Amino acid sequence: MGGGEKILVNAEHPCVCKTRRVGIVTAVQVLILGGDGYLGWPTALRFSARGHDVAIVDNFSRRYWHLQQSTDSLTPIASLEDRISAWQEHSGHRIRSFIGSVDEGDFLDRVVAEVLPDVVIHYAEQPSAPFSMKSRHHAVLTQKTNVIGTLNLMFAIREHVPDCHIVKLGTMGEYGTPNIDIEEGYIEIHHKGRSDVLPYPKLPGSLYHLSKVHDSHNLHFACRVWGLRATDLNQGVVYGIETDETALDPRLVTRFDYDEVFGTALNRFCVQAVIGHPITVYGEGGQTRGFLNIRDTLQCVEIAATHPAAPGEFRVFNQFTEQFSVLELAHLVQRCAREVGLEPTVRHYPNPRVEAEQHYYHAVNDKLLALGLEPHYLGDELIFSMLNVIRGYRDRISLGEVAPKTRWRPGELGAADEEDVPAGADAGAANGNGSPPRPGDDDMLGEETGAAV
C-alpha cells in the first residue's frame, strides 16, 4: 500500500503486505469496526482464514438494540469471546477484540495506534432506516454514531497510519431513485458549455441513509485534503445466512435479523414464508433496488482491500449483483416456498415509508466486476437453502417481530411504534400521503391470490 515497504503477492489473492508471510498470501493488519455484526463477523473470519492479522472493534450496540426492542437474531449467536475461541480451535488464528464505541474518539485513537492497520473495514454504524425514523432520539443517535464515528476514524488514521486504506460500507440508498442512471460515485456533468466530473447527487430516503451520505462527503474531503485513501462500498440489500467460514461450527454462525427494524427484504420474506405470515410487500412493490448475496459482500470487501485506492483517492464502488423489485422477490419466495410444501401469501401493506413505488432504476456496477467479482446470482437453490435453514430455527421465530410498524411520516410514529399491529390488520399511514386509510384501501392493498413471478 505505498511507502515502499509493501509488495503485491499472489495473482489469485493479490494482497499487499507489510508484516509477515503466511503461506502463499502475505499477511496484513486488518481492523474491522463493527466486527461482531451480521457482515462484520463473517468478514473477520474470511480475512483471518486468508492468514491476515485481524482485530475487531465492537460495542455490541446491535445486540443491545435488540434487547431494547425484545427481538433477537433468528440464529442463536455465541458471545464474541466464544466465537473467537471457536475460530481459534478451527483455524489456529486468534482474532483480537477491542470493546468500545467508535464515537468515542480517544478509544478509537488508542486502538488504531495499537493495531496500526494496513486496512480498516468500517461497518460500525447504526444500519437501519426504520430505526433512524422512530423518534428524534433514534435519529440523533444514528447520525451521531455514524458521522462522529467516521470523523474519529479519519483523524485516527491521519494521525497514526495515513497510508492505511479505509474501506467504508456505504449504501446504494444514498442515491435514492433518480430519473437518470446511477453511476459509481461521480458523474460527468455538461452544463452551459462547460463540464466537470462531480460527486453524484444524493437523494437518500431516511435519516439513516442521510448519515451515510454525510460520511461519504466527510471521507471524500479527507482524501482530497489530507491525502487519505478510501473506498466507499455503496452496498445493495444483502441476503443470505451462511458463508464458508460461518458454516464450519454452530458457534461461528452470524446473526440473521428478520424483525421490521433490522431485517432486510429477502431475508424477512423467507422467514415469513416459513411461519405462514403473509409476505410483507410495502405498497405496490415496484420499489427496485440492488441486491447481493452475503458471500458476495465478503468477495467485494476482499477485492476492495486487496486492490487499495491510491493515496488521495476516494473511490466509490456500487456493490450489488442484481436488481429486483420488491414484488419480484416476494413472488420468487412464494413460488419456491410452494415447491417445498409451504403455502405463503403475498400481502400488500400500506407503505410505512415515503418512497416512489414505481420508478426508473438503473444503477451501474461495473467496477467490482472488472476487478474480478464472480457473483452468486439469486436462484431457486439459494431460496430453498435459506428456507431450509430457517425451518431449523422455526421455534425461535417470534410472530410479533414481523409486521411493519415504524412509519416515516410525522404524527404516526408514536402510536404505531408502541402498538403491535397484527399482521394483515395494519391500519394508518395508508396511501402514502399520511392520511388515514380510506374505505377500499384494504382491497387495494390486500392479499394476492394468484401465483406469479
Added chain:
Amino acid sequence: MGGGEKILVNAEHPCVCKTRRVGIVTAVQVLILGGDGYLGWPTALRFSARGHDVAIVDNFSRRYWHLQQSTDSLTPIASLEDRISAWQEHSGHRIRSFIGSVDEGDFLDRVVAEVLPDVVIHYAEQPSAPFSMKSRHHAVLTQKTNVIGTLNLMFAIREHVPDCHIVKLGTMGEYGTPNIDIEEGYIEIHHKGRSDVLPYPKLPGSLYHLSKVHDSHNLHFACRVWGLRATDLNQGVVYGIETDETALDPRLVTRFDYDEVFGTALNRFCVQAVIGHPITVYGEGGQTRGFLNIRDTLQCVEIAATHPAAPGEFRVFNQFTEQFSVLELAHLVQRCAREVGLEPTVRHYPNPRVEAEQHYYHAVNDKLLALGLEPHYLGDELIFSMLNVIRGYRDRISLGEVAPKTRWRPGELGAADEEDVPAGADAGAANGNGSPPRPGDDDMLGEETGAAV
C-alpha cells in the same frame, strides 16, 4: 404561510401574518437561533423594528470560544440582557431570550413549543472553517453542534409547528469551486439520454463547510418526506459593521471579529490596514468567492421570511451580491487605505488552507434579486467608512490575533496552533503540498511593492 389563517399584507414589506397587526405590517412570531451573534443580533433588531414578535436562542458559544482563544470582538459588545434593555428603551419592543444550546433536543423542543414561531431563522452553528480544522475535538464539536442542532430543529418544528418556515443559513462554500456554473441548489442533468433535476453536487473545503452540506441534505429530506418548508440561504462572505438599528446606540453594536478563526476576509483586511499589519493574502489570492454587505444579509433574510417556501419545498437561494478574488479585495483595501493616509502592504502568505488558488468561478444569484433584493455594492465609500469605524477601536486591536495559524494539512496543526507565528515570518505549510518552505518560497510568497487594482 398556508393553513388559511395567514394573509399577505403590504406590498413594500409583504409579510405573512398570524398573530396581531402592528402598524402597516402584521406581526409574526420570529425565532432566531444564534440571536446573540454577528448576524443574529442585527437580524433580531431588524425584525423587531418591523414590529414582529422576536425571540432569540443563544448559548453564548461564540463569546466563549473567544475567551478560550484569548481573542475578542473589535467592537465592545454589551451583554445580551443589556442589549435587550437598550433596544426596549429605543423601540418599546421586548425581545425574549432563551439561553441554551440547540444541540440539546429537549431544550429546543420546549422553546419551539412555547414560542410557536411562524418563522425560525437558524444561525446557531459553529461558523468558522479554521476552527473546524484545528483538531479532532474541534471537528467533532463543529459537526455535532451543527448537524444535531439542525436535526433537533427539524423534529421540534415537525412536532409543534409543521407549517413554520425554516430559514437556514448555509454557505456558498458548500459548492466549492467546480468547473461549471454554480446554480441555486439544484441542477438539471442530462445523462445517457435521460434527464433529472437533482441537488447540486457539493465539494466543500473544510469540515465546517461539510457540516453545512449535511444540514442541507437533512433539511431537504424533512421537506421531501415530512412536508416541512425551508429556505437554505447559501451565503457568501459577509463584510461590514453597521446596520440601521445597531447604529442607534453603542449598546446595540454587533460583534466584529478580525482574528484568524472567526474574522472574514474583507473585515480582516480593513483591520490589518489600520494597524499596519500586512494584508494577509493566502497564496496567490486568485481564490474567488461571493461577497455581500451585512445590510444585504438582513435584506435577504427578510425577503426569505416574508416570501416563505411552499409546504414541502426546500428552496435554495445563493445569497451574495458580487464576486471578487481575494487579491482584488486586498488591492481595493490597500488603495482606499492609502487615500486616508495609511500605508498598508499586501503580503502573500503560504496558504494555510488546501484550495485552488486559480479556478473558474461563476455562481448564479438570481432568485433573491427577483424577489426584490437591492444590493449595497462594495465601493470606496464603504471601505472608508469601515476604516473610520475601526480606527475608533484601534486601541482594542491585538496584533497577535491577526496572522493565519490554523492549517488544513495533517502534521501541521498542533505546532502551528500553539505557536504565535509573527507576521511576515510565517513558516511551514508552504507551497500548498504540506512540505516545509523551500529556499525562495519567501520571495515567491513575499510582499507586493506596487499598487494595483
